[in-house]
Amino acid sequence: MNTAAKADSSMQTRDIVLIGIFAALIAICSWISIPTAVPFTLQTFGVFMAVEILGGKRGTLAVLVYLLLGAAGLPVFAGFTGGMGIITGSTGGYIVGFLLGAVVMWAMEALLPKHPAVSVLSMLVGLLVCYALGTVWFMVVYSRNNGAVGLMAVLGWCVFPFIIPDLIKIALAWILSSRLRKYA
Secondary structure, three states, X not given: OOHHHHHHHHHHHHHHHHHHHHHHHHHHHHHOEEOOOOOEEOHHHHHHHHHHHHOHHHHHXXXXXXXXXXXXXXXXXXXXXXXXHHHOOOOHHHHHHHHHHXXXXXXXXXXXXXXXXXXXXXXXXXXXXXXXXXXXXXXXXXHHHHOOOOHHHHHHHHOHHHHHHHHXXXXXXXXXXXXXXXXX
């Protein structure tokens, strides 16, 4: 095997290992629950870290691996849960939204110049995409199971209480990823 082929092979192995590590990091972050008036986990922080440190492609793959592990029934979601029942449940849209948000962050990384403001903006837009998909999903599933529910009620339950914690997670992810990116 020539040197160039060896370099490509080892880089692919490194990528796979990093993707697995960050999928595990997202799972660990989902198990950490911060007890406030409305408890929240660190899942979005894990997603932001994966995409910011690994880059769009590898970070998005880490989120996809995390979702596939959860869909297969491994307890990687919040509260040590897993399975398709969680994904198809009323809050499953937010979990699927992690992947769509990562894809959006990847697209922004590819289309916009490298700049700290772009990194923060991509995390904000990724979060908004996650909120949007999750909210629509919640409304559909909740309405089917419990009757109609208004947009403001769902935002009050599922989005508004999490805005400040999610902004803090974005700030922390940006600070940490800017220091750790060089090691990935």
